Amino acid sequence: MAARVLVSDDLSPEAVAVLKQAGLEVDVKVGLKPDALEAIIGDYDALAVRSATKVTAKLLEKASRLRVIGRAGVGVDNVDLDAATRRGVVVMNTPGGSSVTVAELALAMILALSRHVPAATASVKAGKWEKKRFQGHELAGKTLGVVGIGNIGSVLVDRALAMKMRVVAYDPFISAEAAAKLGVERVELDALWAQADVVSLHVPLTEQTRNLVDAKVLARMKKGALLVNCARGGIVDERALADALASGHLGGAALDVFEQEPPPADHPLLGLDGFVATPHIGASTEEAQSAVAVAVAEQLAAYLNHGVVKNAVNVPGLPREIMDQIAPFLPLCEKLGSLAAQLAPQGPSEVTVEVAGELAAAPIRPLAARTLAAFLRHHLETPVNDVSAPAVAKERGIAVREVRSAEPHDYASLVTVTVRGQGGEAHVAGTVYGKREARLVRVDGFRLEAVPEGHVILCENDDAPGVVGNLGTALGAAGVNIARISLSRLDDHSRAFAFLNVDSAPAPGVLEQVRRLPHVRTVRSIHL
Ligand SMILES: NC(=O)C1=CN([C@@H]2O[C@H](COP(=O)(O)OP(=O)(O)OC[C@H]3O[C@@H](n4cnc5c(N)ncnc54)[C@H](O)[C@@H]3O)[C@@H](O)[C@H]2O)C=CC1
Numbered sequence: 333m334a335a336r337v338l339v340s341d342d343l344s345p346e347a348v349a350v351l352k353q354a355g356l357e358v359d360v361k362v363g364l365k366p367d368a369l370e371a372i373i374g375d376y377d378a379l380a381v382r383s384a385t386k387v388t389a390k391l392l393e394k395a396s397r398l399r400v401i402g403r404a405g406v407g408v409d410n411v412d413l414d415a416a417t418r419r420g421v422v423v424m425n426t427p428g429g430s431s432v433t434v435a436e437l438a439l440a441m442i443l444a445l446s447r448h449v450p451a452a453t454a455s456v457k458a459g460k461w462e463k464k465r466f467q468g469h470e471l472a473g474k475t476l477g478v479v480g481i482g483n484i485g486s487v488l489v490d491r492a493l494a495m496k497m498r499v500v501a502y503d504p505f506i507s508a509e510a511a512a513k514l515g516v517e518r519v520e521l522d523a524l525w526a527q528a529d530v531v532s533l534h535v536p537l538t539e540q541t542r543n544l545v546d547a548k549v550l551a552r553m554k555k556g557a558l559l560v561n562c563a564r565g566g567i568v569d570e571r572a573l574a575d576a577l578a579s580g581h582l583g584g585a586a587l588d589v590f591e592q593e594p595p596p597a598d599h600p601l602l603g604l605d606g607f608v609a610t611p612h613i614g615a616s617t618e619e620a621q622s623a624v625a626v627a628v629a630e631q632l633a634a635y636l637n638h639g640v641v642k643n644a645v646n647v648p649g650l651p652r653e654i655m656d657q658i659a660p661f662l663p664l665c666e667k668l669g670s671l672a673a674q675l676a677p678q679g680p681s682e683v684t685v686e687v688a689g690e691l692a693a694a695p696i697r698p699l700a701a702r703t704l705a706a707f708l709r710h711h712l713e714t715p716v717n718d719v720s721a722p723a724v725a726k727e728r729g730i731a732v733r734e735v736r737s738a739e740p741h742d743y744a745s746l747v748t749v750t751v752r753g754q755g756g757e758a759h760v761a762g763t764v765y766g767k768r769e770a771r772l773v774r775v776d777g778f779r780l781e782a783v784p785e786g787h788v789i790l791c792e793n794d795d796a797p798g799v800v801g802n803l804g805t806a807l808g809a810a811g812v813n814i815a816r817i818s819l820s821r822l823d824d825h826s827r828a829f830a831f832l833n834v835d836s837a838p839a840p841g842v843l844e845q846v847r848r849l850p851h852v853r854t855v856r857s858i859h860l
C-alpha cells in the first residue's frame with residue numbers, strides 16, 4: 333500500500349506533483365482546526381507543513397502511523413521536537429531554499445528604514461509633501477552588524493558588501509577565517525552593538541538568543557542606529573524596542589516577526605514613527621516557496637520510499653551512498669537486538685554495539701539505533717523505532733555505547749552486541765554474506781553459523797554423545813519440525829550449544845520434556 337502524505341499548510345502545488353510522482357498518496361487539507369487535524373492524523377505516514385500547523389504533543393499522540401514531518405522552511409518552532417523524537421517521528425526542514433528571499437527582505441527593510449520609504453509613502457498618500465522630514469542616510473560606508481552568519485546572514489553580507497557597506501558579524505559557531513572568507517570581520521557582540529549603524533538578526537530563537545536584544549543592548553547601540561529582525565519573534569524585547577524608538581535613541585526598527593503573531597492591536601510599536609513591519613513574509617516569494625515545497629516533497633519521498641534521511645533536525649542524516657552501504661546490515665542489527673533482548677540479564681543498564689571490519693568505515697549511529705530499537709521493543713509496550721530508541725533508552729537509564737573495533741576476526745564485517753545488566757552480560761555477533769544473508773556467528777562464548785529468523789530453540793548442554801539425537805526425537809514426537817540446526821561447543825569442551833530453527837513454537841510442556849533430557853542444562857524458545 334502506498335504511503336499517505338497529508339499536506340496541512342499552504343504549500344506550492346509543485347510539492348504535490350513531486351509526491352504523487354514518487355508513488356505516494358497525497359491529501360491537501362489546509363487550515364484544519366486542531367480538533368479536525370487530530371481526528372485524521374492517524375491515517376497518515378507523513379505530514380508536510382509550513383508554519384501555520386502546530387504539531388503539538390497532543391496531535392502527535394494521535395499520529396499512530398506518522399513516520400516523518402516535513403517543514404517547508406527553516407524554523408521548526410511549530411513542531412514539538414521532543415515529542416516527535418520520543419514517538420520516533422523524523423522531523424526535516426529545508427535549509428537554504430529561502431535564504432536569498434529572506435536576505436532580500438532584510439535588505440529591503442534596511443533600505444526602507446534608511447530612506448523612510450513606508451512613512452514617506454503614507455505622507456504622500458495623505459496629500460503632504462514633506463521633503464525635509466524624510467531626509468535619510470546613505471548606506472555606503474556605514475557599518476552593518478549581522479548577528480548569525482548562517483545561510484541567510486551570509487547572503488545578506490554579500491548584498492551589503494555590494495552596496496559598499498562595511499560588515500561586522502557575530503556568530504559563535506563560525507571561525508574568524510570563515511568570516512574573513514565572506515568578507516566580514518568577526519567581532520564579539522559588545523563590539524557589534526557599539527560599532528553598527530545597522531543591526532540585522534539572523535539567528536534561531538534559542539535559550540541563548542531569547543531577548544538577545546533587550547533594553548541594555550539597545551542602550552549600547554549607536555544613537556540613530558537601525559535594527560532589523562527577520563529571524564524570529566522573541567529575539568528582541570519588543571517593549572524595550574518601543575521605548576528606544578519612542579525616545580529617539582534608535583533611528584528606526586523593522587520587524588517581520590513578532591513574539592505574538594499577529595501582534596495585538598495595542599502593541600506599543602504599531603503607533604510609532606520609524607517602525608516598519610511586515611506580517612512574517614520573510615520567505616514569501618514565489619521562488620522561495622517553490623524551492624522549499626519541492627525540497628520538502630523530495631525529502632519526504634526519499635525517506636518514505638528509501639529510508640534516506642536528509643535535513644533532519646532530530647536524527648543524523650545519511651546520504652544515499654552511505655544508506656546503500658549500511659542497508660544490508662540493518663536487518664542483521666534488528667535480529668541481534670532482538671536476540672540480545674531475549675538473552676539479556678535482568679535490569680539491562682548498558683548496550684554496546686561494536687562494528688568491525690569494512691563496515692567500521694560507515695557511521696555506527698544508524699546501526700546502533702536499529703539494534704537498540706529492536707532490543708527495547710522486547711522490554712516495552714510503547715512503540716520504539718530508530719528515531720525514538722536513543723531517547724527511550726536514556727529515559728530508562730540504559731547507556732548506549734557505539735564502538736568501532738580494530739579487532740581481527742574472520743569476517744569482512746562483524747557487528748557485536750553486548751548487553752550488561754544486573755548479574756551478567758549477553759554477547760551476540762553476526763555478519764552478512766553477500767548482499768542480504770544475515771548470519772549469527774557468536775552467542776556468548778559459542779561460535780556458530782546460524783540463520784537468525786523465525787522460531788528458535790536454544791539448548792545448552794554437556795558436550796556428550798546422544799544429546800542431539802534425543803533432542804530430535806523429543807521434538808519430532810511433539811510435532812515440532814527442525815528446519816536447520818547449528819551446533820557449537822566451547823574450546824575446552826566443557827559445554828555445547830545447539831541453535832535450532834524450528835517451523836513452529838514448541839508448547840511449554842515440550843520444552844520441559846527437553847529440559848529433562850540427559851545432559852541438557854538449559855533450553856529456551858525464542859522468536860526472531
Ligand atoms: N522571516 C522568515 O520568514 C524566516 C525566518 N527565518 C529565521 O531565520 C533564522 C536563520 O535562518 P538560516 O540562516 O537559514 O539558519 P542557519 O542555521 O543557516 O544560520 C543560523 C546561524 O545562527 C548562528 N547562531 C546560533 N546561535 C547563535 C547565537 N547565540 N549568537 C549568534 N549566532 C548564533 C548559527 O551558528 C548559524 O550560523 C532561522 O532560525 C529562522 O528562525 C528563516 C526563514 C524565513
Ligand SMILES: O=C(O)CCC(=O)C(=O)O
Pocket residue numbers: 382383404405406407408430612614615616
Ligand atoms: O513558512 C513561512 O511562511 C515562514 C517561514 C519561516 O519562518 C521559516 O522558514 O523559518
